Amino acid sequence: MVARRQLNAHEIDADQVRSQIRAGRWAERTPRVISTTTGPLDPQQWLWLAVLHAGPRSMLANLSAAARHGLAGWERTHVSVLVDDELSFEPVEGIDFFRSRRPFSTLLSPKPGVPSYRLEPAVLLWAGYEATNRAAHAVIAACVQQRLTTPQRMNEWVDQLHPLRRAKPFKRTIGFVEGGAQSGAEIEVERMCRRFGLPLPTRQVRRTDRAGKVRWTDAEWSLPDGTTLVLEVDGGYHLDILQAGDDAKRSRRITTRTRVVVRCTAYELTHESEEVAVDLIALGLPGRVPDNAA
Numbered sequence: 001m002v003a004r005r006q007l008n009a010h011e012i013d014a015d016q017v018r019s020q021i022r023a024g025r026w027a028e029r030t031p032r033v034i035s036t037t038t039g040p041l042d043p044q045q046w047l048w049l050a051v052l053h054a055g056p057r058s059m060l061a062n063l064s065a066a067a068r069h070g071l072a073g074w075e076r077t078h079v080s081v082l083v084d085d086e087l088s089f090e091p092v093e094g095i096d097f098f099r100s101r102r103p104f105s106t107l108l109s110p111k112p113g114v115p116s117y118r119l120e121p122a123v124l125l126w127a128g129y130e131a132t133n134r135a136a137h138a139v140i141a142a143c144v145q146q147r148l149t150t151p152q153r154m155n156e157w158v159d160q161l162h163p164l165r166r167a168k169p170f171k172r173t174i175g176f177v178e179g180g181a182q183s184g185a186e187i188e189v190e191r192m193c194r195r196f197g198l199p200l201p202t203r204q205v206r207r208t209d210r211a212g213k214v215r216w217t218d219a220e221w222s223l224p225d226g227t228t229l230v231l232e233v234d235g236g237y238h239l240d241i242l243q244a245g246d247d248a249k250r251s252r253r254i255t256t257r258t259r260v261v262v263r264c265t266a267y268e269l270t271h272e273s274e275e276v277a278v279d280l281i282a283l284g285l286p287g288r289v290p291d292n293a294a
Contacts, residue, residue, distance in 0.1 A: 001035050001048040005056070031090055047114045050079045050095045057084035059108055060116035061098070062126040066139075069111070069119040070148050074139055080126075082107070082117065100125075102161070119149055120157035128165040136166060137173045137267055144177045151178035172270055185233035188269040189219050196277040198287040201231070209253035217254065217261075223284045230254070230261040231280065233269055 007017060017034060020026040027038045033052045035041070041049065047068070051058045060068055062080040079095045084104040087097055100107075102121075109118045116122070123143055127136035143149050151174045158167050158174070176188070186203055193200050201219035209215050219231040232251060251261045260283060264276045274290050281287045 001029070001033060001045050001052055003052040004032055004034060006052075007034065030092055044114070046094075047079060050081045050092070051115055053089065053092055053095070054081050054083045054097055055085055055089070057104060058082060058097075058115065059104075060114060060122075061107075062117075062122055062130065063139075065109070065117035065122035066119060066126075066143070068114060068116050069109070069122070070146070071119070071123070071139075071143060072146060073142065106160075118157075119143065120153055121161060124154070124157055124161055124164060124170065127170065128161075128167075133166075133271065134267060137169070137271065140170060140173055141177050141266075144174070151175070169271060173267075176266055176270055185218050185266070185269065188266075188273070189231065189233070192269065192273040192277055193287075195273065196281075196287045196290070198277060198280065198285055207254050209250070211253055213253075215250060215254055221280075221285055225284065226258060227284065228259045229280065229283055229285055230259060231276075232261060232263045234263060234265045 004014075004017070007013075017026065021028055021034075024038060025036070027035050029035050029041070029049050030053045033049050035045065035049075037045075047060060047064070050064075051060065059065070059082050060080065061082040063071070063074050063076050064078075064080045067075055077094070081095060081097050082104075083097050083099055085099075087099065091097070102125075107117050107121050109116050117125075120143075123139055127139055131139065140154065144151055144154065154174050155171060158164060158170055161167075164170075189201060189203075192198065199221060201221050203219055205217045205220045207215045207217055217230050218233045221229045223229055251263060255261045262279065262283070268276055277287060278289060281289055
């Protein structure tokens with residue numbers, strides 16, 4: 001993949017390019033980009049086409065950049081490209097071009113190959129301005145859980161990108177992931193209880209399930225009717241099928257006629273605690289139902 005401007009720099013003019021294309025050796029992929037192969041483009045060639053078409057000061061952005069850094073499970077069909085110039089070139093189907101006022105050199109990754117954002121700003125800017133609220137928090141957690149970055153680096157970039165939409169909630173999510181599911185759940189359960197007047201639970205109760213395996217529950221309350229209400233928190237923001245299956249099995253095996261087990265996600269507990277509180281109150285836990293609760 002090569003841009004016409006690069007060919008010109010090597011004294012290969014438009015007539016020579018045209019001759020190669022007519023001979024079937026090269027192919028014009030866009031008005032600005034030529035390939036020295038004529039078959040279908042592979043994914044790597046497609047990324048090069050995107051940045052070469054946009055100009056010398058362009059780079060992969062958002063989830064396109066995150067995928068190049070190794071983020072799995074968040075692939076998109078369109079390629080996102082940041083352009084550090086006027087958008088004065090032809091659009092290309094399947095590629096989204098945009099500009100940003102943020103410093104180009106600060107965002108550019110030193111990683112060799114296709115120019116791209118650094119991982120952290122790529123994810124945080126997409127999460128702040130493009131993603132739904134759930135997806136925004138999930139992708140941040142996924143980057144840490146896939147060991148592509150650290151909570152410390154994520155927090156540093158939240159500050160460096162100021163002003164950043166959703167910055168404060170992002171820091172709560174990063175703190176939850178950094179502390180681990182157990183400690184994060186304890187903090188958020190206590191915050192929910194104080195907010196809605198729920199009694200504080202007993203935490204990390206030792207239980208033996210029907211298979212004889214020792215389990216430790218996240219939070220338990222003893223209700224006046226003799227029932228025990230158990231809240232289990234799914235720590236991952238981006239659970240896979242196997243993990244979800246393990247969690248469901250765990251809940252079934254510690255449920256009895258006098259022990260009710262309910263689950264919520266880390267996201268719900270951190271960002272939608274009102275809904276969790278309403279459900280717990282409906283199951284018999286004393287507390288204040290919010291006025292606007294459905």
